[in-house]
Amino acid sequence: MSLQTNWGSLVAWYLFLAGAGAGVYMVAALATFGGKSSRFLVRPGVFLGAPLVAAGSLLLLLDLGRPERFLYAVLRPFSSMISVGTIILSVFLLIGFWHLWLLGPGRRKEDAVPRWLVALGAIFAVGTATYTGLLLGVVRAIPFWNNPLLPFLFLVSSASSGLGIVLLWGVLQRRSTALEDREGPTLPILQDMARIDSGLLVLEALLLLFFLLVMVNSGPAAAASVGLLVSGGYAAIFWLLVIGIGLLLPLGLEIWMSRQHARQAVTGLHTLAAISGLCLLAGSLSLRYIILLAGAKMPLW
Amino acid sequence: MAKYGMVIDLKRCVGCYSCVLACKAENGTPPGVFWNKVLATEKGRYPSAHIYYTPVACMHCDSPPCEGVCPTGATYKGRDGIVSIEQEKCIGCRYCQVSCPYDVRSFNERIKGYFQEFGLTPYEKAAYARHKPGTVSKCDFCSHRLEQGKEPACVVACPARARHFGDLGDPTSEVARLIAGRSGYRLREEAGTQPSVYYLPG
Numbered sequence: 001m002s003l004q005t006n007w008g009s010l011v012a013w014y015l016f017l018a019g020a021g022a023g024v025y026m027v028a029a030l031a032t033f034g035g036k037s038s039r040f041l042v043r044p045g046v047f048l049g050a051p052l053v054a055a056g057s058l059l060l061l062l063d064l065g066r067p068e069r070f071l072y073a074v075l076r077p078f079s080s081m082i083s084v085g086t087i088i089l090s091v092f093l094l095i096g097f098w099h100l101w102l103l104g105p106g107r108r109k110e111d112a113v114p115r116w117l118v119a120l121g122a123i124f125a126v127g128t129a130t131y132t133g134l135l136l137g138v139v140r141a142i143p144f145w146n147n148p149l150l151p152f153l154f155l156v157s158s159a160s161s162g163l164g165i166v167l168l169w170g171v172l173q174r175r176s177t178a179l180e181d182r183e184g185p186t187l188p189i190l191q192d193m194a195r196i197d198s199g200l201l202v203l204e205a206l207l208l209l210f211f212l213l214v215m216v217n218s219g220p221a222a223a224a225s226v227g228l229l230v231s232g233g234y235a236a237i238f239w240l241l242v243i244g245i246g247l248l249l250p251l252g253l254e255i256w257m258s259r260q261h262a263r264q265a266v267t268g269l270h271t272l273a274a275i276s277g278l279c280l281l282a283g284s285l286s287l288r289y290i291i292l293l294a295g296a297k298m299p300l301w
Numbered sequence: 302m303a304k305y306g307m308v309i310d311l312k313r314c315v316g317c318y319s320c321v322l323a324c325k326a327e328n329g330t331p332p333g334v335f336w337n338k339v340l341a342t343e344k345g346r347y348p349s350a351h352i353y354y355t356p357v358a359c360m361h362c363d364s365p366p367c368e369g370v371c372p373t374g375a376t377y378k379g380r381d382g383i384v385s386i387e388q389e390k391c392i393g394c395r396y397c398q399v400s401c402p403y404d405v406r407s408f409n410e411r412i413k414g415y416f417q418e419f420g421l422t423p424y425e426k427a428a429y430a431r432h433k434p435g436t437v438s439k440c441d442f443c444s445h446r447l448e449q450g451k452e453p454a455c456v457v458a459c460p461a462r463a464r465h466f467g468d469l470g471d472p473t474s475e476v477a478r479l480i481a482g483r484s485g486y487r488l489r490e491e492a493g494t495q496p497s498v499y500y501l502p503g
Contacts, residue, residue, distance in 0.1 A: 065408065072390060083372040300402075301489075
């Protein structure tokens with residue numbers, strides 16, 4: 001069984017950063033449309049969404065053998081998933097940075113941002129997050145990736161890491177009490193986000209379980225990939241970082257957080273939110289890393 | 302136009318690796334780059350254990366997955382059946398390597414010679430001009446030799462005469478007759494890639 005060795009940790013970081021950036025923008029867009037137009041939920045998405053995706057794209061660029069030729073990738077627009085992805089990513093970055101510029105320091109307020117821009121941004125954010133799964137999903141030579149569940153798994157995990165960034169953002173907000181006075185208390189919002197994310201984590205865990213169960217019965221190569229995760233070379237990362245720190249710990253913390261009364265133990269809740277946020281990000285990166293590196297090709301005979 | 306293809310007779314292959322060296326000598330590929338490989342597989346247990354040799358190189362598929370995933374069109378399938386890479390167009394994303402079911406594509410790292418303490422030999426200097434760093438490369442059925450009316454280097458070099466080259470489109474050609482007469486098969490037929498390299502059972 002031969003593992004793919006062509007794509008390594010740079011690509012894993014790219015998949016993670018693009019997913020997290022798209023995820024946190026999705027949160028901002030949903031908050032804008034869901035009536036919860038709290039600046040506290042919108043700002044992380046606007047300030048970090050596009051920059052994170054840009055950082056990821058930069059890593060992808062560095063991974064190219066010939067980075068200076070990257071524009072060739074859009075010369076044949078729909079030929080390859082990489083071309084499609086380059087276009088989706090570019091449109092998202094354009095919208096995201098425009099949105100950021102509109103809200104930039106000393107500039108106009110949220111009202112100045114046209115709704116259609118946010119809606120379009122949300123569509124391309126979902127596109128960016130899903131695309132990272134499709135990039136791997138269309139590779140028929142690697143059965144472990146060649147699975148319709150993968151884009152959904154990456155999408156849910158992206159949304160969750162986006163919420164993770166919002167939970168982390170809460171600690172930064174906490175430092176400036178002036179902001180809290182102006183915008184109202186952030187804790188109830190943090191608790192709401194924790195509640196929503198605990199739902200997402202349950203969904204992600206089910207998708208991951210389903211994904212692995214399908215894969216273990218999809219031929220020798222896919223079964224070997226599953227074996228690498230659950231009992232082979234990547235078992236430590238899988239059980240400790242993906243399952244333990246990435247799913248179970250934040251799930252427990254979030255359920256506990258959402259049950260507390262906001263008035264009590266305020267500082268504690270902010271810290272717990274930040275810890276959950278960090279866990280979610282570590283889990284999301286680890287998940288992509290091991291799925292990428294455990295990609296085994298079918299044996300030739 | 303001929304549709305080129307190759308037949309490898311596993312009954313004749315002795316696992317001498319001459320084809321690997323002939324390919325290296327002809328194409329001057331840098332260290333770590335192997336357009337042609339011989340895979341050795343163990344079967345059975347002592348005292349009836351055997352090693353089986355299977356030479357593999359680009360299969361020049363009729364529906365090449367590498368062509369479909371290439372974002373720039375650097376990889377293309379020619380009318381002669383040969384899958385080629387235009388190195389000037391390759392951005393080195395390695396999507397084709399990830400997508401190749403046969404793992405027969407190589408990535409040119411920053412090129413170092415075989416004798417690093419002496420620098421590049423005159424032969425290497427000449428040969429490496431063809432191998433651009435940061436791009437992907439692979440077997441092209443020795444297109445430059447075909448143009449001169451010669452067969453690929455691995456075919457000529459094989460001392461056991463296990464390799465045959467010719468026109469798959471012509472039913473009277475040697476390759477077509479060998480495939481029909483000795484039930485030639487292709488590797489990972491179920492992948493639907495339609496390779497142009499056939500194997501005769503060992």
